[in-house]
Amino acid sequence: MSDNFYEFKYQQSYLGELWYKTDKKILAFHGSAQVFKGEDVLRLMRGFGRSCQNPRGGTCRKWINYSFHDLSAKKLMGANSGTIQFHTPHVSEDPFFVTGAKLVFGQGTNEWNIGPLILNNEMLASMDYDRIIEAMQKKEKFKTKVVYNGDNDRDEEQSHKHGDIEIELDFFPACDMKLNMVSPEFNRKYLFDSETGSVRIEARVNDDFPEKYARDLAWSVPEKAGSSVRFIPEDRKGRQITIIYEGLPEYNKDLGNTVITVEGDAGSICGKLTARQNVQLFFERDKPSSFDPSQPNWFYYWMQTAAGHGQKVGKDVFYRGNGEGCEPERRIQGYHDTRMDDDGRFHGDSYVNICNLITNLNKDLRYSYVLDFPKSASGIDAFAIIVLHELAHRKHWAEWWNPRGGRPIAGRYIDESGHVIYVDKDQDYIPDELEVALGYDKTKYSTFPPWIDTMHDEHHLTYKTAEGWAVGSADHEDWAYPGKQWPKSD
Structure with missing residues (x-):
């Protein structure tokens, strides 16, 4: 029986961080420990792809799709690429995140455990500090290829000899603005006034939220049967708002917890921001009902x-x-x-x-x-x-x-x-x-x-x-x- 061979694609989630200094041109790309198998040897690796059945002369007559199968060690005869993606990255305290780092490993002869992966511009000339910082500032992608051999890694046993790694970093800026509702405080209690039958709520956002965005903030509260709601100003926009419910709600379920929402666009970096606050609405226990004055x-x-x-x-x-x-x-x-x-x-x-x-x-x-x-x-x-x-x-x-x-x-x-x-x-x-x-x-x-x-x-x-x-x-x-x-x- 002839051995099968595989066309295999391997993708692995990989946590990573990009660290850099601003006083010295030093940066390092650090990833948590993972195991990566060399391209030409596969041992008990779960993956997906196509299996070649009954190959003759290195030619496959029939490919069968497979997924999540354990693969025995076979010599790879089809095209293959391995990728490792970096998710949830963090970049010191500078307002930039890095995402979508992709490492494509070239030919290698041995199984390779990368341990904690550290790539830095002191050991790898292709990790150009100025180019990476420029990409960060412009929110662009940075791509480079590292020729990765024994000289690139001080620990010879951890080396991926005579291979190469394609590195791709995709930068996008972090939002440096926060939208918070500073008033009213969480679960503040409000009582419907028995004389006017209304309740008045004053709300506002944090003072340091930029005015150019604050003026277009939109406010909303839930509708309540039997009660009408109005806003000052009427367009419901601005840094602060007055919310007035007029008339007690018809149903008990519409009393109590009431969520105030404010939202607005904060530019291309931050996008849409939203803040919410819960308040509680109460009725005067012993007053006549608005819906049947014969009942309290x-x-x-x-x-x-x-x-x-x-x-x-x-x-x-x-x-x-x-x-x-x-x-x-x-x-x-x-x-x-x-x-x-x-x-x-x-x-x-x-x-x-x-x-x-x-x-x-x-x-x-x-x-x-x-x-x-x-x-x-x-x-x-x-x-x-x-x-x-x-x-x-x-x-x-x-x-x-x-x-x-x-x-x-x-x-x-x-x-x-x-x-x-x-x-x-x-x-x-x-x-x-x-x-x-x-x-x-x-x-x-x-x-x-x-x-x-x-x-x-x-x-x-x-x-x-x-x-x-x-x-x-x-x-x-x-x-x-x-x-x-x-x-x-x-």
């Missing part, structure tokens, strides 16, 4: 968060304020309205009412209750627990009693024949057949010591259900002031 902002926006438990305002949950059932003197935070007729039967959808928590709870919205031990929550967490508590009541009534014909009177039903059917002998509003499985005593109105007069077992169960709310889980959605992300103490 906290109810309007918090119902759109996880604290609203996915319920729909106007269908599942209503804001009752200090209306019927929510009178301040009663201190009730909410109640479930199952809309029953006198006989205890439902005549419509059940829903939940939330009262004015400022008057019926306290101005700090701090909520406390006792089960196994005293517990408390505040702000959006208190709201979430109160809503979940009332939803649990609604669920119990809808699932336990409506299918049976409505709420039992004194724990019993009377069927059409006049027979008395007891379903809740202890009158704790949990069906007797469910109590044991739920952890309650079906003979007791209050299985656990009550801490309020109405602590029957069904009421205790709603507290336990609401206790499942993970306090803090909606903090990241709370854009109220005062609130979890902007306490009054800040």
Whole structure:
């Protein structure tokens, strides 16, 4: 069987740096350690190219493409070139980068480990300092060929004897300008004014950004449904800008994090530069909603968060304020309205009412209750627990009693024949057949010591259900002031 031979191309990523001095004409091209195989010997080198099958007389009848194959040591009979490319180079502190350095190795007889490659103009006359510096200054390519033999390398074992290297350096200048937004600071908090319904943001870039480019900087912020945005100046251009959002956003998701962007062209060297800064927009917690003045902002926006438990305002949950059932003197935070007729039967959808928590709870919205031990929550967490508590009541009534014909009177039903059917002998509003499985005593109105007069077992169960709310889980959605992300103490 005849040996195959290969047409082989090899390209290797290679980290390199160009170092030079300005007080003396000394420069050096330094590359990190890599292994390069001589052109005429290939040993276990991964590459790509074409394989010649069944060569006769040095002539190939059929070439087969291959890639990433291990190649055994074969005498090379086809044309070949090897290249090493230099990426992510660095040039001292002078504002020039070098990229695209290409080394093309000529004929060699032995495998060659170049170790750390160092080419400098002290050893290699073709590394002309003035020509390279000129290429750097003009942002041009520099090309040269180095005749590389034993005399070029002080370490004879590292030499690539009697070969040559084509070196190509492609210079481009580094941008010496920086565009930064120096005002406002990162995550600065802004509050929509309750009187004007607007928020005003002043922004500017660094003073040392060249004026010839600064005058054409363009500013932008995201649009927000329900709110309009305007800029001073109106063309949105310049070193500094005034941004005014007029009207609170319709959706809670459009409050909070808001990214200000400024960008502009900074010439052929730097190209397009961009700077961004995040600010946070908040609403006044206790003010009336712009979209439904009968609701306070906290109810309007918090119902759109996880604290609203996915319920729909106007269908599942209503804001009752200090209306019927929510009178301040009663201190009730909410109640479930199952809309029953006198006989205890439902005549419509059940829903939940939330009262004015400022008057019926306290101005700090701090909520406390006792089960196994005293517990408390505040702000959006208190709201979430109160809503979940009332939803649990609604669920119990809808699932336990409506299918049976409505709420039992004194724990019993009377069927059409006049027979008395007891379903809740202890009158704790949990069906007797469910109590044991739920952890309650079906003979007791209050299985656990009550801490309020109405602590029957069904009421205790709603507290336990609401206790499942993970306090803090909606903090990241709370854009109220005062609130979890902007306490009054800040």
